[in-house]
Amino acid sequence: MAKNDLIGGALWEQYSSIVSERMNNPMHRGEISEAEAKALGARLVVADWGAEACGDAVRLYWAVDPKTDRILQAKFKSFGCGTAIASSDMMAELSMGKTVDEALKITNIEVERSLRDNAETPAIPPQKMHCSVMAYDVIKKAASVYKGVDMASLAEEDIVCECARVGLRTIKDVIRINDLKTVEAITQYTKAGAFCKSCLRPGGHEKRKYYLVDILRDTRMAMEQEKLFAQADAGDFAAKNLIQKHRAIEKALDDKIRTALAADGGSLEVVDIREADGKINIYIRYLGACRGCISSTKGTLQFIENMLHQELAENISVIPV
């Protein structure tokens, strides 16, 4: 909330002039008939997305050259508000001349950017971003019709916020890396949930597969669990019991040694751990290329021992068997 937010009702004032023009006179509105597609030597693709009950519905017509997969012509019809009509118009325009696979890469963000009057000013206010998402969804639908595949198979990743196109992986990462504790913080970091707000929690503008509240809760739970494990792993090596020592040794071998050996096609396994006279003897067996390697009793062995001294304790001896 700030000075500019206190006087409401400025929805239409935030439309770019391109949005207004496209709303008043959409250039690609209309239909493509079978006959028209045939005359172009193209295949007609018709795709519907949305429903009146949801407040937005769009139908996309493509005439696609079956030899090159190129979209020769695109038209649309729309039941929607001004921004829905303008976004659909821009989406149809952007898809023209592209192959179907290229068209699939058009995102709602690109549609919105193309509607801007200048690079810095958004073409539509945040709460209208979901209108441009419709334009993206109907392209996916049309491509799935053309390819004869299920629409879900065309999704690149799990998108949580359609408006800002933020994926599940990104949101989980940002929570972990920045130790985020609130949904508002996720929105600040990623813009997810800043637009139509449907993905914040159930009960919003539209139903979503993922909600930020759930992702936050689950990720925080996972982080807590990892912290507990980490605490169990931490601490003085000498004070650990044999099982904990074994785990720590295996972890150090995984982290620092096995990948290096694997580069030369070798590996090792721990055969036994024995503690006696204040010393820890680790008995190992070489595997793969390490077996019979000249270095395995000299340089490599030294390398392994040094590494374990550094990682765990000075009193470790490594004994190949």
Next chain:
Amino acid sequence: MERNMNRIYLDNNATTIVDPRVKEAMEPFFCQQYGNPNSLHSFGTEPHSAMRLAMDRIYSGIGAGDEDDIIINSCACEGNNHVLKGIYFDIIRKGPKSEILTSQVEHPCIRNTCIFLEGLGAKVTYMPVNADGIIDAETLRRHIHPDRTALVSVMWANNETGLVFPVQDLAEVCRENGVLFHTDAVQAIGKIAVNVGRVPVDFLTFSAHKFHGPKGVGGLFIRKGLQLTPLIHGGEQMGGRRAGTVNVPYFIGMGLAMEMAVDNLAYEESSVRLLRDRLEDAILAIPDTMVVGKRELRTPNTILASFRGIEGEAMIWDLNASGVAASTGSACASESLEPNPTFTAMCISDDLAHTSIRFSLSRFTTAEEIDRAAAAIRQSAQRLRAISSTYKNGK
């Protein structure tokens, strides 16, 4: 674009033009008689006679008795908050009565205040409207409990549909059960007769700007002898019931606006209704359109129309470009897509929830404006249906 000339204002349920005579009546109280009416000197006392006249006009406008109180406040929103929160502090918090009964179709200032009070422990029941789109006495009887219900709050007329609720019956059911009754009359005053002398309401709220008065001033009627904890604490203004220096010019403006609104009720009932019906007939002459609610059950100025295959906001965009101002109840920017409870109760398909547009007239609307608006509506319907992906002829 006819932005700056000959615009037609058909959004009078949102707000109205200030009657020029009201503006004129307010004028002396800005730079001449600007004293604080609570001051002892002559600057303070000189607006008193005009304030007394305004009070008389407001009391007589709604038929209040001298022993009743009408608190002059900022708007109906404030009045509604005052009643609901006052009842919470005076009754619900003390117990044993813990429930507010209201309807599913109230204005957000009732609904959101109720949700807030639920968070403080109040129990709120949201009654559904019947197939006519109103709350009838039967529905209220089914929900009211003399031992449990602290307050019933139901609007006098609905802002979206214009449907008039049978407040006389509702108030009597409340009386029979010993339950306090509040009505938000913001859409009723100046459109239909509102008389608290005949209708036994306990609390009634209104805003001046809905009947050609200025924005930012309103009233709260409190029946004689009833307690209601103040919403705004401070000085002794309004007999200690609402602190804050009263907005003298606006209060005086509201007085005249109220008198004129009541004097114009006959005109509203005959002429505004005729113009409204003329517009409604023109809309219904367009194929695949409908209007919500029976004409005889509505305020004389309101039409909630639905145009199949046309998203409401798209049409008000077009109309705006033609210089016609209307509104839509369900902008597609709204964050929630809850189905409209009036539509659900009246068995109107959810599909139509996004196709509805409200036209609301006033005594300033002319026949010529209605005909031009009708032409603009026809033109927009044609254009948008040609673009529409969901509209088919005869569907």
